[in-house]
Amino acid sequence: MQKNRDEEYDYLYKIVLVGEAAVGKTHLLSRYIKGTLPKNPTSTIGVEFATRTVTLESGGTVKAQIWDTAGQERYRAITSAHYRRAVGALLVYDITNEKTFHAAKRWMEELRDHAExxxxxxxxxxxxxxxxxxxxxxxxxxxxxxxxxKQxxxxxxxxxxxxxxxVREAFENLLQAINSVKVRNGNAGQSMDKGGKLVANRDIDKQSSSCC
Structure with a gap:
């Protein structure tokens, strides 16, 4: 079976969107993936995700698996579990709300404790x-x-x-930076399968080309 254009990629990178509630994480994801804002915006419950395939300026194609996490405290145990295998994150705050900026340190520490x-x-x-x-x-x-x-x-x-x-620059500059780190560390040839397990790209190709 011939692969769809969206299935043709060299790397699969998991990214998470984190930050306090109502800073605009879901709006950013919807604008990047769909080009529109959510029609009926509501607070994210738990975790949602979307994918987009991007061609890097440095060469190669990345499939970004982007997880939008809830900012409310009551969902913290659920969302922190989804940091596993994340190689990138957008840590979002609202420039009109300094409390969301002060909370960025705590979110950053959680990411570094639970992600890659x-x-x-x-x-x-x-x-x-x-x-x-x-x-x-x-x-x-x-x-x-x-x-x-910088600090x-x-x-x-x-x-x-x-x-x-x-918006596009934020997501795609992050993807480019992730790829640069992976190349520098010598593991750009690894990615994730659908279950979140690290696999070599050649194994992903086999999985993508297998039938049904």
């Missing part, structure tokens, strides 16, 4: 559209975000899911 040892984390300040006409609503400056990211060896972006500012 070489996980690549991008700090994302979301909702920049709210500051376009009312600069006073911004509670976390770009410099503060950049400083926290903790994180990538950094500011985005808006509403006006599509830097």
């Amino acid at each position: 040892p070489d996980i690549v984390i991008m700090l994302v300040g979301n909702k920049v559209d709210l500051c376009n006409n009312k600069s006073e609503v911004r509670k976390v400056t770009t410099l503060e975000g950049e400083a926290f990211a 903790n060896n994180l990538l950094f972006e500011e985005t808006s899911a509403v006006t599509v500012i830097r």
Whole structure:
């Protein structure tokens, strides 16, 4: 059976979206995957995920398995279990809510405790559209975000899911950085199967081409 275009990839990377509730994680994922915002936005219950295949600027094709996790405390045990095998994360905060920024340290520590040892984390300040006409609503400056990211060896972006500012760049710069780390560490030829187990890419090819 011929593989669909979306099934043709060199690497499969698991990414998680984390951060406090209502910072816009689901909106960012929907905008990136579907090009639209959720029609009936509600708080994520537990964990949801989507996939997208991306061609890297450096060469090669990545299938991103992106997990959107709930920010509420009552789902913490469920979501932290899904950090397993994650090689990348978007750690999202709301630039108009400094409490969500202060919580970023705790989310970062959870990721580093439960995900892969070489996980690549991008700090994302979301909702920049709210500051376009009312600069006073911004509670976390770009410099503060950049400083926290630099101090903790994180990538950094500011985005808006509403006006599509830097959304694609956030996801795909993260994927590129993950691939660079994997190449540098000599394990870019490994990925995950559907059960979350590390396998060689040649084994993934066999799985993808097998019938039904």
